[in-house]
Amino acid sequence: MSEIPVVRDVLDDNAAGAAANRARFAAAGVYVMNLMSGPGAGKTTLMERTAVACRGRLRIAVVAGDIETRRDADRIARHGVPVEQVNTGGACHMDARMLEGALSRIDLASLDALIIENVGNLVCPAEFDLGEHDKVMILSVTEGADKPAKYPLMFSEARLMVLGKTDLLPYVDFDPHAAIADARTLNPDLEVIRLSSRTGEGIEDWISWIERRRASRVGGTKD
Amino acid sequence: MSEIPVVRDVLDDNAAGAAANRARFAAAGVYVMNLMSGPGAGKTTLMERTAVACRGRLRIAVVAGDIETRRDADRIARHGVPVEQVNTGGACHMDARMLEGALSRIDLASLDALIIENVGNLVCPAEFDLGEHDKVMILSVTEGADKPAKYPLMFSEARLMVLGKTDLLPYVDFDPHAAIADARTLNPDLEVIRLSSRTGEGIEDWISWIERRRASRVGGTKD
Numbered sequence: 427m428s429e430i431p432v433v434r435d436v437l438d439d440n441a442a443g444a445a446a447n448r449a450r451f452a453a454a455g456v457y458v459m460n461l462m463s464g465p466g467a468g469k470t471t472l473m474e475r476t477a478v479a480c481r482g483r484l485r486i487a488v489v490a491g492d493i494e495t496r497r498d499a500d501r502i503a504r505h506g507v508p509v510e511q512v513n514t515g516g517a518c519h520m521d522a523r524m525l526e527g528a529l530s531r532i533d534l535a536s537l538d539a540l541i542i543e544n545v546g547n548l549v550c551p552a553e554f555d556l557g558e559h560d561k562v563m564i565l566s567v568t569e570g571a572d573k574p575a576k577y578p579l580m581f582s583e584a585r586l587m588v589l590g591k592t593d594l595l596p597y598v599d600f601d602p603h604a605a606i607a608d609a610r611t612l613n614p615d616l617e618v619i620r621l622s623s624r625t626g627e628g629i630e631d632w633i634s635w636i637e638r639r640r641a642s643r644v645g646g647t648k649d
Numbered sequence: 650m651s652e653i654p655v656v657r658d659v660l661d662d663n664a665a666g667a668a669a670n671r672a673r674f675a676a677a678g679v680y681v682m683n684l685m686s687g688p689g690a691g692k693t694t695l696m697e698r699t700a701v702a703c704r705g706r707l708r709i710a711v712v713a714g715d716i717e718t719r720r721d722a723d724r725i726a727r728h729g730v731p732v733e734q735v736n737t738g739g740a741c742h743m744d745a746r747m748l749e750g751a752l753s754r755i756d757l758a759s760l761d762a763l764i765i766e767n768v769g770n771l772v773c774p775a776e777f778d779l780g781e782h783d784k785v786m787i788l789s790v791t792e793g794a795d796k797p798a799k800y801p802l803m804f805s806e807a808r809l810m811v812l813g814k815t816d817l818l819p820y821v822d823f824d825p826h827a828a829i830a831d832a833r834t835l836n837p838d839l840e841v842i843r844l845s846s847r848t849g850e851g852i853e854d855w856i857s858w859i860e861r862r863r864a865s866r867v868g869g870t871k872d
Contacts (some may be wrong), residue, residue: 462769464687464688464689464769464794465687465771465792465796465799465800466687466789466791466792466796470804475689477864489682492679492725492798492799493772493800493801494798494799495795495798496802497795497798497799498799516802517774518741518773545772546687546800547741547770547771548687548688548769548770548800549714549716549741549768549770549773549775550741550770550772550773566689566791568689568789568791568814568817569688569689572687572718572720573689574720575689575717575720576716576717576718576720576721576769577688577716577769578716578717579739580741593790593820594791594817594820594821597820598819
């Protein structure tokens with residue numbers, strides 16, 4: 427049994443798909459983020475808050491990835507942003523090819539930013555380039571401060587770590603300084619935003635971060 | 650590119666490894682549980698509480714699976730139970746073959762129960778039989794009640810769902826009845842224990858459950 431060559435084929439094919447997506451994003455002038463976290467860290471709730479906070483400021487759309495169901499897409503669509511659901515059919519991550527159908531149904535050229543909400547998994551999604559500009563991850567404070575050392579690829583690949591559910595800090599044993607220090611041991615340039623979708627803490631920082639990254643990678647917003 | 654035959658080879662090889670493990674567990678008369686959850690749901694903390702609660706009652710050992718680090722093993726070993734760490738070297742789950750080294754270093758015949766703490770991942774571990782008697786999963790109440798429908802294989806494969814971190818129920822939007830009903834739509838026989846490692850709620854139910862399953866699958870405890 428030789429598993430390695432096949433893994434390489436899969437990643438080579440993904441790289442080709444990612445390059446195609448990247449060209450598509452560049453042609454449309456849209457900034458694209460790949461948003462990752464473990465299950466239940468709050469990706470979808472953050473997308474709901476983001477949809478509201480972006481009104482009149484950034485035109486966004488969301489691609490929601492899940493193994494099954496279109497619950498996330500339905501939740502986000504209520505807030506008036508275009509959403510496409512991608513079901514991975516059992517796969518534990520999104521790959522670049524899975525996005526093709528969803529991307530063809532979105533008017534990318536009308537958008538400032540596209541956020542791809544990956545499958546809830548702190549391991550596998552980090553291995554698959556989707557053609558995005560930035561990988562962003564959420565670590566919820568309920569998950570424990572030991573996660574960077576235990577899931578190193580995710581923390582190494584991310585440009586930004588959102589420290590989520592900060593409203594629960596009084597009720598859990600979580601040392602934000604230790605978690606941030608551990609993550610920066612792996613990734614010294616990692617940016618961090620403390621955020622609570624419930625209280626609104628950090629939401630303005632989050633939207634400003636997206637605007638700044640869009641300006642840096644793509645240019646100013648569209649009028 | 651044909652990915653499917655290789656996936657089948659991997660699962661066939663795992664099935665052979667699981668059969669070998671199963672024979673080893675039967676020969677030793679040890680009950681074995683495969684404990685799974687998303688990252689940060691509280692598996693290791695539950696193992697610490699279990700080590701204390703089992704004293705004078707059940708002789709247990711733990712195999713702690715992680716992509717990297719031996720932090721979990723160190724945390725559990727402090728409580729005086731034998732622990733072996735398995736690092737999966739990047740893999741998002743444990744497979745049956747990865748257990749071989751750890752199993753050879755544990756005196757299985759001296760144990761009543763062995764708990765295998767899998768990698769924190771709500772997707773991939775559910776696909777790999779380790780030769781265990783029961784699969785058990787933890788859903789933390791901070792993860793949201795929508796998880797069964799979104800991660801169906803895990804909830805279908807488990808015999809028991811531990812609803813964890815119940816001490817945080819007052820601070821999160823989580824409907825235990827909805828989560829349990831959703832999980833039982835997938836798996837009508839699923840047993841449920843509500844548990845908080847912090848307050849101790851459910852710990853007695855949890856230890857009794859292990860004793861009962863051991864008696865049912867292996868026989869009475871060893872004297």
